[in-house]
Amino acid sequence: xxxxxxxxRRFLKNGVALAGLAAGAMRxxxxxxxxxxxxxxxxxxxxxxxxxxxDHTARMVEKEYGAGMSPSLVTPIQDLVGIITPGPLHYVxxxxxxxxxxxxxxxxxLIHGLVDRPLVFxxxxxxxLPSVSRIHFLECGGNSNPKTKHTAKTVQETHGRTSCSExxxxxxxxxxxxxxxxKEASWIVVESADRVYTKSxxxxxxxxxxxxxxxxxxxxxxxxxxxxxxMVVPGWEGMxxxxxxxxxxxxxxxxxxxxxxxxxxxxxxxxxxxxxxxxQGAISVVTRPSGGHQLAGxxxxxxxxxxxxxxxxxxxxxxxxxxxxxxxxxxxxEPVLRKAHTRFRFNWKWDGEEAVLQSRCTDDxxxxxxxxxxxxxxxxxxxxxxxxxxxxxxxxxxxxNAIWPWKVTKDGSVHNALxx
Amino acid sequence: xxxxxxxxRRFLKNGVALAGLAAGAMRxxxxxxxxxxxxxxxxxxxxxxxxxxxDHTARMVEKEYGAGMSPSLVTPIQDLVGIITPGPLHYVxxxxxxxxxxxxxxxxxLIHGLVDRPLVFxxxxxxxLPSVSRIHFLECGGNSNPKTKHTAKTVQETHGRTSCSExxxxxxxxxxxxxxxxKEASWIVVESADRVYTKSxxxxxxxxxxxxxxxxxxxxxxxxxxxxxxMVVPGWEGMxxxxxxxxxxxxxxxxxxxxxxxxxxxxxxxxxxxxxxxxQGAISVVTRPSGGHQLAGxxxxxxxxxxxxxxxxxxxxxxxxxxxxxxxxxxxxEPVLRKAHTRFRFNWKWDGEEAVLQSRCTDDxxxxxxxxxxxxxxxxxxxxxxxxxxxxxxxxxxxxNAIWPWKVTKDGSVHNALxx
Numbered sequence: 001x002x003x004x005x006x007x008x009r010r011f012l013k014n015g016v017a018l019a020g021l022a023a024g025a026m027r028x029x030x031x032x033x034x035x036x037x038x039x040x041x042x043x044x045x046x047x048x049x050x051x052x053x054x055d056h057t058a059r060m061v062e063k064e065y066g067a068g069m070s071p072s073l074v075t076p077i078q079d080l081v082g083i084i085t086p087g088p089l090h091y092v093x094x095x096x097x098x099x100x101x102x103x104x105x106x107x108x109x110l111i112h113g114l115v116d117r118p119l120v121f122x123x124x125x126x127x128x129l130p131s132v133s134r135i136h137f138l139e140c141g142g143n144s145n146p147k148t149k150h151t152a153k154t155v156q157e158t159h160g161r162t163s164c165s166e167x168x169x170x171x172x173x174x175x176x177x178x179x180x181x182x183k184e185a186s187w188i189v190v191e192s193a194d195r196v197y198t199k200s201x202x203x204x205x206x207x208x209x210x211x212x213x214x215x216x217x218x219x220x221x222x223x224x225x226x227x228x229x230x231m232v233v234p235g236w237e238g239m240x241x242x243x244x245x246x247x248x249x250x251x252x253x254x255x256x257x258x259x260x261x262x263x264x265x266x267x268x269x270x271x272x273x274x275x276x277x278x279x280q281g282a283i284s285v286v287t288r289p290s291g292g293h294q295l296a297g298x299x300x301x302x303x304x305x306x307x308x309x310x311x312x313x314x315x316x317x318x319x320x321x322x323x324x325x326x327x328x329x330x331x332x333x334e335p336v337l338r339k340a341h342t343r344f345r346f347n348w349k350w351d352g353e354e355a356v357l358q359s360r361c362t363d364d365x366x367x368x369x370x371x372x373x374x375x376x377x378x379x380x381x382x383x384x385x386x387x388x389x390x391x392x393x394x395x396x397x398x399x400x401n402a403i404w405p406w407k408v409t410k411d412g413s414v415h416n417a418l419x420x
Numbered sequence: 421x422x423x424x425x426x427x428x429r430r431f432l433k434n435g436v437a438l439a440g441l442a443a444g445a446m447r448x449x450x451x452x453x454x455x456x457x458x459x460x461x462x463x464x465x466x467x468x469x470x471x472x473x474x475d476h477t478a479r480m481v482e483k484e485y486g487a488g489m490s491p492s493l494v495t496p497i498q499d500l501v502g503i504i505t506p507g508p509l510h511y512v513x514x515x516x517x518x519x520x521x522x523x524x525x526x527x528x529x530l531i532h533g534l535v536d537r538p539l540v541f542x543x544x545x546x547x548x549l550p551s552v553s554r555i556h557f558l559e560c561g562g563n564s565n566p567k568t569k570h571t572a573k574t575v576q577e578t579h580g581r582t583s584c585s586e587x588x589x590x591x592x593x594x595x596x597x598x599x600x601x602x603k604e605a606s607w608i609v610v611e612s613a614d615r616v617y618t619k620s621x622x623x624x625x626x627x628x629x630x631x632x633x634x635x636x637x638x639x640x641x642x643x644x645x646x647x648x649x650x651m652v653v654p655g656w657e658g659m660x661x662x663x664x665x666x667x668x669x670x671x672x673x674x675x676x677x678x679x680x681x682x683x684x685x686x687x688x689x690x691x692x693x694x695x696x697x698x699x700q701g702a703i704s705v706v707t708r709p710s711g712g713h714q715l716a717g718x719x720x721x722x723x724x725x726x727x728x729x730x731x732x733x734x735x736x737x738x739x740x741x742x743x744x745x746x747x748x749x750x751x752x753x754e755p756v757l758r759k760a761h762t763r764f765r766f767n768w769k770w771d772g773e774e775a776v777l778q779s780r781c782t783d784d785x786x787x788x789x790x791x792x793x794x795x796x797x798x799x800x801x802x803x804x805x806x807x808x809x810x811x812x813x814x815x816x817x818x819x820x821n822a823i824w825p826w827k828v829t830k831d832g833s834v835h836n837a838l839x840x
Contacts, residue, residue: 046493047478048471049508052647054524055640058467073466081588081635082553084504088469089639104474128721133502133753133763168501215501217637219509220475227472301548333553335755343553 059089060156065096070224074160077287077306083135083333083341085163087222093140093161093238094224095259100194102244104220104228107193109212113250116180123214123228126170132211133168134234135340137308139280141237141266141398146372146386150418155290158404158416162308164341165225167232168215172248173207181250189255190231193244200254201233201240205278209234209339212245234339235310236278237399239264266398267390269381280310281401282369284317284344284361295412298352303330307342309363316362317344323356323405323417324371330359350408356417358405372402372418387419479509480576485516490644494580497707497726503555503753503761505583507642513560513581513658514644515679520614522664524640524648527613529632533670536600543634543648546590552631553588554654555760557728559700561657561686564824566792566806567817570838575710578824578836582728584761585645587652588635592668593627601670609675610651613664620674621653621660625698629654629759632665654759655730656698657819659684686818687810689801700730701821702789704737704764704781715832718772723750727762729783736782737764743776743825743837744791750779770828776837778825792822792838807839 057079063072073092075085104123112118140161149158176188181203188206191198201210213221213230221227226243233240239259254260254276265273284307289295303321307314314336318327333343344359361369376383390396407417477499483492493512495505524543532538560581569578596608601623608626611618621630633641633650641647646663653660659679674680674696685693704727709715723741727734734756738747750764764779781789796803810816827837 046481046491049479049510049512049642049644051468051507052522052524052640052643054522055647057639059469061466071466080638081551082586082638084586084638086507086637086639087471090469092469102472102474104472124716128719130722130767131501131724131765166502166504217506218500218502218504219477219506220472222469223472224469227475296544296548299548302550304551335757337755345551347550 057089059091060160062157062160068098069096070094070098072161073224074156075163076156077160077162078155078290078293080287083164083306083343084217085165087165087217087219087225090163090165090222090225091138091140091161092224094243095197097194097196099223099227100244101223102193102228107228107246109229109246109248111175111179111248111250113188114182114185114252115176115250116182117178119175119179126212126214126229129170130174131168131170133166133215134209134211134232135164135166135337136232136234137162137164137339137341138232138238138241139308139310141239141277141280144283144285144400144402144404145397146400146402146418147389147397150387150416152291152416154292155285155287158291159285159287161238162306162341164308165216166218167211167213167230169211169213169229169232172210172212172231175212175248176207176250179250184252185250187251187254189249189251189257190242190245191247191249192242193246197242197259198255198257199240199242200251200257200260200276203250205233205236233278235280235312237280240278267396269379269385269396277399280308281399282309282311282314282361282363282367283307283401284314284359284369285404286319286357286359286406289357289408289414290406291414291416293414295350295408295414297412298350301348301350303346303348303357305344305359307344307359307361308340309361309365309367310339311363311365311367313338313364314342314361315364317342318360319344319346320358320360321348321355324358324403327360352410354410355408356405357408358403360403370402375400375402477509479511480580482577482580488518489516490514490518492581493644494576495583496576497580497582498575498710498713500707503584503726503763504637505585507585507637507639507645510583510585510642510645511558511560511581512644514663515617517614517616519643519647520664521643522613522648527648527666529649529666529668531595531599531668531670533608534602534605534672535596535670536602537598539595539599546632546634546649549590550594551588551590553586553635554629554631554652555584555586555757556652556654557582557584557759557761558652558658558661559728559730561659561697561700561818564703564705564820564822565817566820566822566838567809570807570836572711572836574712575705575707578711579705581658582726582761584728585636586638587631587633587650589631589633589649589652592630592632592651595632595668596627596670599670604672605670607671607674609669609671609677610662610665611667611669612662613666617662617679618675618677619660619662620671620677620680620696623670625653625656653698655700655732657700660698687816689799689805689816697819700728701819702729702731702734702781702783702787703727703821704734704779704789705824706739706777706779706826709777709828709834710826711834711836713834715770715828715834717832718770721768721770723766723768723777725764725779727764727779727781728760729781729785729787730759731783731785731787733758733784734762734781735784737762738780739764739766740778740780741768741775744778744823747780772830774830775828776825777828778823780823790822795820795822
């Protein structure tokens, strides 16, 4: 037996680990327990398959905007495995508006403004251009906002405004190169097809790694994510990733539109606001076990979760089971990709005593995910600041990326422990 | 402007490339053409989203097995982008049987035979074990069978029995390690929950990289792919990847069951059969433009496709536009992963003359994808052998991995050109 396999065996051999399972196995080894595994043959989906009717993994409504509008929906990251978020479970933040019903044959993309050659593309024409596929996370700037989430029960509620997909499309640099950007240009403004949303992006970012995606996990972009054309701005807050893109105007400064001047700036504790704070910080969170889970009893458990950084690539994730008094390195699932969710795993034997599970990541810029106390120090606020709900959009704790603890109690139940 | 961006511009600047698009752009630059991009707001899917009703990407029935049975379904690889195949579009080969309707709470996995400790696991227990996520292709051993497909119209028909997913689950080595494999063991036999299928796998492969997957692209494995537990045998023909796994028996040789002794061996031209030919060869195919596509006219097109090898990692893909007289290197989309689909891209300016598009891959074992003539030589058959349909299962050309050409005619239509 190889040493590798012997290593893996230790999770059982070192004591109580899977003792309960093994006992069950001996009782059932005559095979009788296997007879009830199915009742009858299921249906066959032909052109486009469905999931099992036993699978109830679901987005949940995080915020309602009223009839005919689009609620905010958060991803069940406690139920997901690997790094790909299936399209049907991607988080949705639409400023309230339901997605427009865009006919791809009628859709056009216009590039104009400070360019030598204004261009209009059909989707068929975009499909002929040089393309790229990139696995990137998206994350709302308000994800894990402690002001609204410090009493939330599950990681879906606290951290579910992030998802990760394989995006395929055309680099913005290709499109702008075709149009010929004029030398006084410094920003682009990107408009959605329903004309309710625009976003200003610096030209340096636009020509770095921004893409106009028509594909998401192999198939066309989902309606709620921007069908038929979504701007993916890797590592930047969700609001930068304009959906149903129909127009790119090359300009000489940010446009300061209705969103950019109202809900999007991040109010600071001193009454001023941070404007155009785009990049998402280095962050990680344990997704299993997490709030709302129930451990079956003492023994072996794999602790797993996700880490990501808007600045680049995750280099390290550490896990603590004692509320941050000590950390050990978690295993990172290869491939570890730039500006993508990174799956981490950590073998743990629960002894039945109270435990506090949390993770801490480090990215390739050397940034270490901070504690809440460290964030408070930088922001020059007391810890109490993070549990006072504000009026309106509660944006005064945007871009909060602190370590988030989950408490395992002696009965095996798991609870949000940000303020315990 | 950066040199990188200047490079990318060349596909337009070097002549006719996108001339037609640019002219359209100038006419439409007043924006009026953009007014019809949508009619009204679409619906909002809450727990589990749906795709756009304009998106008709679909599997197609490749073979019928009769009422109540499961037809064979092939993946529309001509429409896919990137390397992830969405679950609803994964190819399906079920030996005719519809998937069982497995209740995950009742499902059990039994490991027994030549082991020290027989074990039974519930799915909840499997979820507690150390896990891995791996992006791997699956491919039917009969994919691109020239005997049945040399006159097929599309790449979905010729090569659509392959798909690629992010699989998450427990390594077989972990489970066998827990059970304690006895020294006389040399194979395992794996049984499906509907008890209509078993498969023998050598122990050396089982403890190398085989996993029991409960996750597919982030969510539970799809019913047609083996919900709730699928054995993924990386790089080996689809038939090895047992679905709805309920039993693993450790044994001292292959079981020679009904499938292994009837349809699964590959008949050879000399009347004998190859038994237990598991590994899929190094293969690539151009998916766009491919059979059934219609080019809009001369100009720039990205040629794209997929390459994969059961032996390891794709190192090189070359594309020919003159039927193999000359080849140039294609660009490989990073990350290039072991035993996974690899997306390749190649910039091409069509001059309006007849062209024959094809690709040739090389894997990290140094294996170069052969021509049909080279396969014929190794198999000691004439080319005619590959277009004679056999009676029964047409398995006499299994594991055919030759270069496959598509002819572009002067009118822009694209056609299967294996025998022209």
